[in-house]
Structure formats: C-alpha cells, structure tokens
Amino acid sequence: MTEEEFLRGYNIGDYERPSVTVDVAAFGVSGEKCESYRKDGNKSISLLLVRRGCHPFKGCWALPGGFLRPGETVEESAFREIKEETGFVPRSLMPIGVFSSSGRDPRGWILSNAFVSIVGEEGVRASGGDDADEARWFRCSLDDEGGGFFGLSLSSGDISLRARLERTAVLFGRSQFRIADGGGLAFDHALIIATAFSILRGVAENFDVLFDFLPEKFTLSSLQKVQESILGVSLQPANFRRKVERFVDETDEFQGGAGHRPAKLFVRKARR
Amino acid sequence: MTEEEFLRGYNIGDYERPSVTVDVAAFGVSGEKCESYRKDGNKSISLLLVRRGCHPFKGCWALPGGFLRPGETVEESAFREIKEETGFVPRSLMPIGVFSSSGRDPRGWILSNAFVSIVGEEGVRASGGDDADEARWFRCSLDDEGGGFFGLSLSSGDISLRARLERTAVLFGRSQFRIADGGGLAFDHALIIATAFSILRGVAENFDVLFDFLPEKFTLSSLQKVQESILGVSLQPANFRRKVERFVDETDEFQGGAGHRPAKLFVRKARR
DNA sequence: CAAATAGTGTCTCTAAGACAATATCAC
DNA sequence: GTGATATTGTCTTAGAGACACTATTTG
Numbered sequence: 001m002t003e004e005e006f007l008r009g010y011n012i013g014d015y016e017r018p019s020v021t022v023d024v025a026a027f028g029v030s031g032e033k034c035e036s037y038r039k040d041g042n043k044s045i046s047l048l049l050v051r052r053g054c055h056p057f058k059g060c061w062a063l064p065g066g067f068l069r070p071g072e073t074v075e076e077s078a079f080r081e082i083k084e085e086t087g088f089v090p091r092s093l094m095p096i097g098v099f100s101s102s103g104r105d106p107r108g109w110i111l112s113n114a115f116v117s118i119v120g121e122e123g124v125r126a127s128g129g130d131d132a133d134e135a136r137w138f139r140c141s142l143d144d145e146g147g148g149f150f151g152l153s154l155s156s157g158d159i160s161l162r163a164r165l166e167r168t169a170v171l172f173g174r175s176q177f178r179i180a181d182g183g184g185l186a187f188d189h190a191l192i193i194a195t196a197f198s199i200l201r202g203v204a205e206n207f208d209v210l211f212d213f214l215p216e217k218f219t220l221s222s223l224q225k226v227q228e229s230i231l232g233v234s235l236q237p238a239n240f241r242r243k244v245e246r247f248v249d250e251t252d253e254f255q256g257g258a259g260h261r262p263a264k265l266f267v268r269k270a271r272r
Numbered sequence: 273m274t275e276e277e278f279l280r281g282y283n284i285g286d287y288e289r290p291s292v293t294v295d296v297a298a299f300g301v302s303g304e305k306c307e308s309y310r311k312d313g314n315k316s317i318s319l320l321l322v323r324r325g326c327h328p329f330k331g332c333w334a335l336p337g338g339f340l341r342p343g344e345t346v347e348e349s350a351f352r353e354i355k356e357e358t359g360f361v362p363r364s365l366m367p368i369g370v371f372s373s374s375g376r377d378p379r380g381w382i383l384s385n386a387f388v389s390i391v392g393e394e395g396v397r398a399s400g401g402d403d404a405d406e407a408r409w410f411r412c413s414l415d416d417e418g419g420g421f422f423g424l425s426l427s428s429g430d431i432s433l434r435a436r437l438e439r440t441a442v443l444f445g446r447s448q449f450r451i452a453d454g455g456g457l458a459f460d461h462a463l464i465i466a467t468a469f470s471i472l473r474g475v476a477e478n479f480d481v482l483f484d485f486l487p488e489k490f491t492l493s494s495l496q497k498v499q500e501s502i503l504g505v506s507l508q509p510a511n512f513r514r515k516v517e518r519f520v521d522e523t524d525e526f527q528g529g530a531g532h533r534p535a536k537l538f539v540r541k542a543r544r
Numbered sequence: 545c546a547a548a549t550a551g552t553g554t555c556t557c558t559a560a561g562a563c564a565a566t567a568t569c570a571c
Numbered sequence: 572g573t574g575a576t577a578t579t580g581t582c583t584t585a586g587a588g589a590c591a592c593t594a595t596t597t598g
Contacts, residue, residue, distance in 0.1 A: 001327070003327045003328050003329075003330065003378075006326075006327035006328065006330075007327070007328065007378055007379065010327075010379050012291055012379055012380040012381070012382075015291065015339065016341075016342050017289045017290065017291050017292065018289065018292055018340065018342075019284055019287065019289050020289065020290055020292065020383065054278075055273070055275045055278035055279070055282075056275050056278065056279065057275075058275065058278075067287065068290065068372075069288075070288050070290075070374075070381055071374050072372075072374075073372040073373050073374075074370050074372045074383070075372075092443060092444075094443075094444045095369055095370065097367055098346050098367065098370060098385055100340075100344075100345040100346045100347075101345050102342075102343050102344075102345075106275075106279055107279065107282050107284060108284040109284070109342055110284075111292065111346070113370055170480070170543065171364060171366075171484055172364075172366045172475070172480065172481045172484050173475075173478055173480035173481055203444070203445075206445055208442070208444065208445035209444045209445055212443055212444050219577090220577085220578090221576075221577075235561095236560095236561070236562070236563080237576090237577075237578075238561090238562090238563085238564095238578080238579070238580080239559095239560060239561055239562080241577095241578075241579085242559080242560080243559080243560070256568095256569070256570090257569090257570080258569080258570080258575085258576075259569070259570045259571070259574080259575065259576085260568075260569050260570075260574075260575045260576040260577075261567060261568035261569050261575085261576055261577045261578080262568075262569065262576095262577080263576075263577060263578090264577085264578090271442065491550090492550085492551090493549075493550075507588095508587095508588065508589070508590080509549090509550075509551075510551080510552070510553085510588090510589090510590080510591095511586095511587060511588055511589080513550095513551070513552090514586080514587080515586080515587070528595095528596070528597095529596090529597085530548085530549075530596080530597085531547080531548065531549085531596070531597045531598075532547075532548045532549040532550070532595070532596050532597075533548085533549055533550045533551080533594060533595035533596050534549095534550080534595075534596065535549075535550060535551090536550085536551090
C-alpha cells in the first residue's frame with residue numbers, strides 16, 4: 001500500500017480525540033495609583049480574570065481562554081482569545097505547559113494549553129466580550145504556608161478569592177502542584193495560575209524573558225520595577241543598572257513629565 | 273438553566289477537535305567506546321530515533337511517540353510511548369512545547385506535545401515494538417550556518433540525515449525555527465529536534481534540570497560530562513567541583529573498577 | 545611503574561551588593 | 572526651593588576560570 005492509498009483510507013474520526021483549549025494568565029505590573037502625583041505606585045503584581053458568562057462554572061472567575069479552532073496554532077488561538085475576552089493584544093505569550101489530567105473539565109476530555117503574559121494594566125477594557133461578561137484585575141500573591149502547601153490569594157475591591165495548592169514535586173526547576181482547594185475559581189485554574197506565577201518567578205531574572213514582555217523602548221526603572229514586582233524584592237538602582245547595561249542600548253529619547261528628572265529610554269541590545 | 277442541565281445537553285462531539293500526539297526527544301550522553309580500556313569515551317550527544325513501520329512516512333526515521341489515549345495525561349502518554357517503542361523508561365521527561373501548525377501531519381489536524389529526556393545509551397533495546405520496527409542512536413549536532421540558518425546533523429553508522437532550519441525569532445530565550453529542509457525525517461520532527469536541542473542547551477547550566485535526568489547517585493565526573501556534552505564545551509574539574517558543591521551531598525559509596533582512582537558517589541542536596 | 549581519572553590549593557579577575565553622592569525635572 | 576526619581580562612583584566580597592599539584596586505582 002502506498003502512502004496515498006493509506007491516507008485515502010484513513011479516517012481521523014475513527015479514533016477518540018480530546019478537545020483542546022488555551023488559557024492565558026496575563027500579569028499586570030503597573031501597580032495602584034499613589035496619593036502623591038509624582039510618587040510611583042508600590043510594586044505589586046495583578047492578574048487579569050474574567051467572570052464566566054455561561055456554563056460550566058457560570059459566574060465563577062476564570063482565566064481568559066477558549067477552544068482551539070481548526071487552522072489555528074495554539075499561540076494564535078491564545079492571542080485571539082485574550083483579545084476577544086479582554087480587548088487587549090499582548091506583546092507576546094510565553095507557553096507554560098499543557099494541563100491534561102482527567103476530570104479537569106466537567107464537559108469531558110479537554111486539555112488546556114496555558115500561556116503567561118506581562119502587560120501594563122492600561123489598555124484592558126473593564127468589560128469583556130462575547131462569552132465573558134466582565135474582566136477585572138486581581139491583586140495576586142502566592143505564599144508559602146509551609147508543609148508543602150501554598151496559598152494563592154486574589155483580590156479585587158470587594159471580591160477576595162483564596163485557593164490552596166500542595167506542591168507535589170519540583171521537576172526541571174518547576175514546581176508541580178495539586179489543588180487542595182480551588183478557592184472558587186473555574187476548572188483547574190487555581191493550578192494553572194499557581195504554576196504560571198511560580199514559572200514567572202523562576203525566569204524573571206532572565207532579561208531575555210523580561211524584554212519579550214516589555215515595549216520596544218523602556219526606561220531602566222520600568223524594567224527594574226517589572227523584575228521587582230515578579231520577584232517580590234527591592235533592588236538597588238545602581239547595581240541594577242550595572243547588571244543590565246550589557247543587554248541594552250541607550251536611545252536619544254527621554255521620558256519626562258513625571259515631576260522629576262526625565263529617564264532615558266533604552267532598547268534591547270541586538271542579539272550577538 | 274442549571275449547570276447540570278447544561279452538561280446533560282452538552283455534546284462535545286458537536287465541535288471540531290484535533291487529534292493529540294506526544295513525541296519524545298531522548299538524548300544520550302554516554303559517548304562511543306574508546307580504544308583504551310581505561311580511557312573515557314569522548315564527550316558527545318546522541319538522539320534516539322525509530323524507523324516508522326507504517327504509514328505515513330513509512331520507513332522514515334522519527335521521534336518515538338504516538339497518540340494520546342483517553343484518561344492519560346500527556347506526561348503519562350509520553351512515558352508509555354517511549355517504553356512501547358524503545359523498551360526504555362526514562363527517569364523523567366521535560367515538556368518543551370506544543371507543535372500545532374496546520375499541515376504538520378498529512379493525516380489531518382494533529383497536534384504534538386514534545387518532551388526531552390537525557391538517558392544513558394545502555395538499556396535501550398536495538399529493535400522497537402509494535403508500530404516502530406527499529407530503534408537506533410544517532411550522533412547529533414546543531415550547527416550555526418550563519419544568516420539565521422542552522423544545520424541539524426544525525427548520523428548512525430551508514431545512515432546520515434541532515435536537515436536545515438531557519439531561526440525566525442528568539443522568544444523568551446528560546447529559538448523559534450522554521451523547517452527549510454526536513455532532511456528526510458518524518459512529520460516536522462526536524463523542527464522538534466532542533467527546538468529540543470536548543471532548549472536543552474539553554475537550560476544545561478541549571479543543575480536543577482540536570483539532576484532530574486541523572487540517577488539518584490552519581491559521580492561528579494558524570495555530572496560534568498553531561499553538562500559538557502550538552503553545552504559542547506570542556507570544563508576544568510576543579511572549577512566544576514567548586515561550582516556544584518553547593519548543590520550536592522557526598523555519600524560513603526564509591527564507584528571503582530575503572531582502572532583509576534575510584535570516584536565518590538554524590539546525591540542531590542535536599543531542597544532548602 | 546605507567547596511564548588514566550579523582551580530587552585539592554591558589555591566584556586572578558569579573559561582577560554583584562552596599563551605600564553615598566550628584567543631576568534634573570514639575571510644581 | 573522641595574520632593575521625587577535618574578544616574579554615577581566607590582568600596583567590598585562572592586564566585587568563576589586558569590593552572591599547577593597530589594591521590595588512588597588497575598594492569
């Protein structure tokens with residue numbers, strides 16, 4: 001039998017297939033506005049969630065996402081979904097894994113390809129599109145409770161969600177979690193969020209990763225703030241600048257109007 | 273409508289779904305045997321391929337892999353497939369991404385979840401199982417040809433394959449490739465292999481990753497050899513030992529019988 | 545003893561961290 | 572001028588790389 005003959009007789013529908021979705025954990029680093037017009041907001045990190053407008057988990061908060069469509073790559077699908085549900089087009093999306101345990105979706109055999117993005121909180125419209133009726137930023141933290149357990153806290157105004165995860169292993173430098181308490185989030189999204197956050201922390205010291213989330217031109221302070229928000233630390237500007245100078249080129253442009261000395265804009269140094 | 277009512281009326285078959293496969297790039301670091309009985313083999317890295325026993329790409333060399341089955345996670349599926357096709361059970365499998373571009377499989381809409389493993393070349397049986405009729409180690413290298421092109425060379429005895437990839441981007445520290453010439457490999461496996469190899473190079477300096485590929489007890493030389501094989505460099509034993517000592521604990525056991533001073537066995541230091 | 549790998553000691557140099565000081569803007 | 576961030580300089584110290592040396596095994 002030739003390959004052509006084989007393909008003529010091959011029917012892909014003869015085999016059981018899963019459905020495939022994408023979910024996007026979009027983290028924002030802009031921080032809350034401050035009392036003083038010229039003081040920067042505190043370093044903080046937040047996560048974009050949408051309230052589900054239809055079953056299952058109707059009314060629950062969830063990551064923006066949806067089903068992969070024929071002819072799309074998973075990356076294209078992730079960009080489409082976050083745009084549809086939040087109106088925002090992220091600069092880039094980092095894949096963080098496939099979630100495929102059975103029972104993760106009550107509708108049946110459904111895998112999720114998860115992505116992470118870092119975005120400014122501006123540009124995301126308050127209310128979502130078709131299958132999500134609201135999009136909101138939640139202040140986000142993942143705290144080590146000891147004994148292998150971690151608490152995932154998400155809060156936005158009067159809404160407060162808290163999930164608990166158990167760390168089952170650390171493989172290839174990545175924590176593997178199991179949901180102890182989903183905290184009211186849809187599907188296994190507590191697991192995806194915890195995984196996303198811990199991966200982001202693990203790679204945030206890598207400038208190659210951070211640059212892909214930033215605009216083309218940026219100030220060194222903004223870069224520093226992104227790193228500080230993700231890692232939850234405070235860095236000395238002098239040391240930070242010295243560490244990063246190998247990776248950036250300065251431009252002639254400045255960013256002013258902030259009530260203090262204007263900051264020079266930098267671009268990522270061309271790859272060696 | 274309640275969620276129960278929704279789920280009763282929901283038919284997952286109403287929507288188009290892809291088929292989902294797993295593919296495993298298993299790299300071996302043992303190197304060829306040497307002329308002298310007591311000299312170590314040269315540092316080299318090889319890749320396990322199987323010759324496809326059925327259509328499509330019948331007779332072509334391919335990564336071990338196959339279709340995801342209901343009730344399996346993609347990780348479980350990857351372990352099952354490599355065991356079925358090569359008889360080998362790797363210590364662990366690192367996920368490296370989902371390949372989902374349309375046209376990557378002539379049978380239709382089929383995604384592949386790819387994994388990497390590092391194994392000793394012992395323990396892999398020469399001939400494969402059901403849907404693969406032969407498994408072989410190929411010497412493997414990925415060379416920068418300049419102009420954004422890379423050559424992927426695979427050779428095993430009289431068989432020699434050479435594929436060409438074009439680097440289209442570097443995102444999150446990972447090279448993105450496009451196949452310029454598949455080199456006779458099945459499907460888009462040239463792309464998967466190049467991606468796997470370049471990711472492995474990127475993370476090989478991270479001991480957390482290397483330990484997950486090694487046996488529980490190992491000599492520092494073997495750890496050094498793994499790193500040298502992947503990175504394609506030669507390291508000073510003194511410096512290597514100093515660098516790694518924070519991450520390992522020594523045991524009372526030794527590995528001897530090699531015609532020279534026996535080496536102490538080490539274990540990975542317990543996580544802080 | 546010879547050959548090979550296992551393992552140690554020491555020097556240099558780079559780069560990260562601490563911390564102090566100066567520069568420049570909007571108001 | 573005031574208050575804020577932007578930017579630079581210097582001292583100290585941890586760690587990576589180079590390299591010479593010693594230790595221990597099998598044949």
